[in-house]
Amino acid sequence: MDLKNLTLEEIAREIREGRLSSRDATEYYLERISSFDGAVNSYITVTEERAREEAAACDEEQARGKLKGPLHGVPVGLKDIFCTKGVRTTCGSRMLENFIPPYDSEVYRRLREAGAVLLGKQNMDEFAMGSSTETSYFGPTRNPHDLSRIPGGSSGGSAAAVAAGLSPTSVGTDTGGSIRQPAALCGVVGMKPTYGRVSRFGMVAFASSLDQAGPITTSVRDAAFLLGVISGHDPKDSTSVNVDVPDYLSFCGREVSGMTVGVPEEYFIEGMEEEVRKRVEEAVERLSSLGCRIERIRLPHTDYALACYYIVAPAEASSNLARYDGVKYGYRTESYEGLIDMYMKTRAEGFGSEVKRRIMLGTYALSAGYYEAFYGKALRVRSLIKRDFLKAFETVDVIVAPTSPTTAFGLGERLHDPLTMYLSDIFTIPVNLAGLPAISIPCGEDGKGLPVGVQIIGKHFREEEIFQVAFALESELGRARVVDPESTAGEGE
Amino acid sequence: MAITREEVLHIARLARLALTEDEVSLFTEQLGKILDYMAKLNELDVADVEPTAHAIEMTNVLREDVVTNGDQREEILSNAPDRSGDCFRVPRILED
Structure with a gap:
């Protein structure tokens, strides 16, 4: 059975109804990984042996008439930021090259409980800091649509793997766009839920007030399906919110006629690629033709979000990463004189x-004499950015905007110019600062055949409205396309 | 609002990062540019705006003070870069 164009939901059903074994599904992906991942480098660790054992166990259990859960026997990938008991978790860093977590992250625990089979741990920018997956200690991941280009980041391994059919789905994390931007650049679906919707327990911390896990998939329904599996309150994460998780799938297919869609002026700026603008405007027109009311809105503090983010996120990171001291786990230098050295x-x-x-x-922004001028100020600006959204949501149901100002750029193109690299996230960062949920779905290609993503932003804890609109739009535009990396290497379409 | 070389060295010390000469020069230049960009925030008057540390309002979460995870001593210690029996081994911190 060729699984390449099946959705996660379809694979789960094939297994559940006995037409496909978990073993065959797992072998299918392991084989594709061995054929294509040399070129893509989307995995840091392939857990081949463990995957085969888990798949065999699932098949045996099913033969005895037992199903673990909604993902019974389904192979999945996972960003290498989620702790997996007994499987090394590197976070893309030399610091954690040999770290074997003594416990499972809550996200992975829920996937396992639902029956998922782990294919491996996927590549990412080091400690999720980057927009291209080029800062990984384990080498860059390449975009399956054009191997000379980056896949976006920081969940670039996850997005590239899903786009290349090297895992039918993945869970990534998004601190300033790290799910949505690579999803857009690889032509797949990426969903960042409301802050607090998914437990951060066992997820290596970058910026704790912004980090949030979410699905990367080839369809909106799959994102709804997977979010349903990983969402919900977790007593082990005190920032996980105790609110009901709706049946997200039941919102895919509901009418969108009569909904109000806000289109923010500030997200169509000079310097963005013309074809990105066009594809997103076409997506807005589609929504209009489906009966949505389109309202032009203003989010006046958008222009300050990047500066605000690059104070808040590094400040939190500098504090979080203080734990890597070479004492309890992780790397320690060979020779030294005394503790400080x-x-x-x-x-x-x-x-x-x-x-x-x-x-x-971050250390600078928090240091004596600069704290109020940088960190204090950024927190106040963060309030203004959040307020902009809350005000807009008084009149609109969802906001539609581009995910990234450009399509995938070339390897090495922005690596040595940090500020230009940071600008890659200009349209995704405000959402994290405000704690809102947002999805990126494919909305066509540019002239070079590179995918363009459109972002749909919703109200706090109203992911279901995002799925409702995203599903309607996807039905118009077509589902994400899984590609064979070699056959598309370096050529336009 | 550029940052000086001395400030870079001071910050590196606070952050416990031994930077090479090349890194000091590179960071002095790059952090200077980034901090210049941050100055954009000074265009806004935020004196009367409350700070937001977390976008979702939350209160402290309390639980019973009981052990919830089992004995993982060996799994934890096996990750140590250097150990001595059931202890993490660290360099001497007190002078003779």
């Missing part, structure tokens, strides 16, 4: 350039 060399050798840059930035 051990700390300083361990961190200098264990962290890559971008992580050091952000630790420096």
